[in-house]
Amino acid sequence: MQLKEKVAIVTGGNTGIGKAIVLELARQGANVIIDYISHPEATEELEKQVAALGDRAIGVEADVSKVADLEKLVAAAVKAFGRLDIMVNNAGMETRTSVLDTTEQQYEKVLEVNLKSAFFGTQLAARQMIKQKSGGRIINITSVHEDWPMPGNTAYCLSKGGMRMLTRTAAVELAPHKILVTGVGPGAVATPINLTTMQNPAAMARLDAAIPLGRMAEPQEIASVVAFLAGDGASYITATTILADGGLIQSSPGL
Numbered sequence: 001m002q003l004k005e006k007v008a009i010v011t012g013g014n015t016g017i018g019k020a021i022v023l024e025l026a027r028q029g030a031n032v033i034i035d036y037i038s039h040p041e042a043t044e045e046l047e048k049q050v051a052a053l054g055d056r057a058i059g060v061e062a063d064v065s066k067v068a069d070l071e072k073l074v075a076a077a078v079k080a081f082g083r084l085d086i087m088v089n090n091a092g093m094e095t096r097t098s099v100l101d102t103t104e105q106q107y108e109k110v111l112e113v114n115l116k117s118a119f120f121g122t123q124l125a126a127r128q129m130i131k132q133k134s135g136g137r138i139i140n141i142t143s144v145h146e147d148w149p150m151p152g153n154t155a156y157c158l159s160k161g162g163m164r165m166l167t168r169t170a171a172v173e174l175a176p177h178k179i180l181v182t183g184v185g186p187g188a189v190a191t192p193i194n195l196t197t198m199q200n201p202a203a204m205a206r207l208d209a210a211i212p213l214g215r216m217a218e219p220q221e222i223a224s225v226v227a228f229l230a231g232d233g234a235s236y237i238t239a240t241t242i243l244a245d246g247g248l249i250q251s252s253p254g255l
C-alpha cells in the first residue's frame with residue numbers, strides 16, 4: 001500500500017491503459033479522480049471496483065482538450081479528497097493519417113487531446129502541488145512514438161514528441177518544488193485504440209513478429225510502471241521516459 005493517503009487524477013481513465021492505471025493506483029492505496037468523456041456506466045463500474053479495493057474513486061466527465069475542464073478535475077480532487085499528489089496525463093487519440101492528407105481539423109484535435117491536455121494538466125496539477133508544499137508526481141503516458149517515426153500517423157507522433165519535451169522541460173522547472181515529471185512510453189498494448197489491428201490476424205502476426213517479446217502488452221503491464229513511478233521507489237527519477245515496449249524500438253526498423 002505504498003500510495004496510501006495519496007490522491008491521483010487519471011485522464012481518459014475508464015478504458016484501456018487508463019482503467020488499468022486507476023485500478024493499480026487504487027490497489028496501492030490511492031484515492032482516484034477518474035476523468036472520462038463517454039460511457040458513464042463504465043466509470044460507475046470502475047468506481048465500484050475501486051471501492052471493493054477499499055479506496056474511493058470519483059468519476060468526473062471532462063474533455064481534457066479544454067483547460068476549463070482540466071480545472072474541473074483538479075477542483076474535484078481537492079473538494080473530495082483535500083489534495084492532489086499524482087497527475088496521470090493518459091487521455092489520447094490518433095487519426096492514422098499521413099503528413100500529406102491530415103486535415104487542419106484532425107491536426108488540431110490530435111494535438112489538443114494529446115499534447116495541450118498534458119501541458120495544461122501538468123500546469124494545473126503543479127500549481128496545486130506547489131500550494132500543498134509536499135511535492136508530487138506528474139506522469140505522462142507518451143509512446144515509443146515520442147521518438148520513433150510512424151509513417152501514416154504524423155500528428156500522433158508530433159504530439160507524443162511534444163510530450164517528450166514537456167516531460168523533460170517541466171521536470172527541470174518543477175524540480176525545486178520536488179515535483180517529479182516522468183513519461184511512460186508503451187509500445188503496442190491490447191486496448192480499444194488498437195482494435196482495428198487486433199481484429200486483423202495478418203496485421204497481428206506482423207506486429208507480434210516485430211516485438212522481441214513476441215506479443216502486445218496487457219494494460220496492466222503499463223499500469224505497474226506508472227504505479228512504480230508514483231511511489232517511493234522512484235524518488236530519484238525525473239525528466240525521462242521509461243519505455244515499456246517489449247523491446248520493440250530496439251529491433252524493428254518500422255512496422
Ligand SMILES: NC(=O)c1ccc[n+]([C@@H]2O[C@H](COP(=O)([O-])OP(=O)(O)OC[C@H]3O[C@@H](n4cnc5c(N)ncnc54)[C@H](O)[C@@H]3O)[C@@H](O)[C@H]2O)c1
Nearest residue numbers: 012015016017063064090091092143186187188189191193
Ligand atoms: N494502446 C497502445 O498500443 C498505446 C501505445 C502507446 C501509447 N498509448 C497511449 O496510451 C494512452 C491510452 O490509450 P489506450 O491505449 O488505453 O486507448 P483508449 O482509446 O482505450 O484510451 C484513450 C482514452 O482517452 C480518452 N479520451 C480521448 N479524448 C479525450 C478527451 N478529449 N477528454 C478526455 N478523455 C479523452 C478516451 O475516451 C479513452 O478513455 C493514450 O495516450 C495512447 O496514445 C497507447
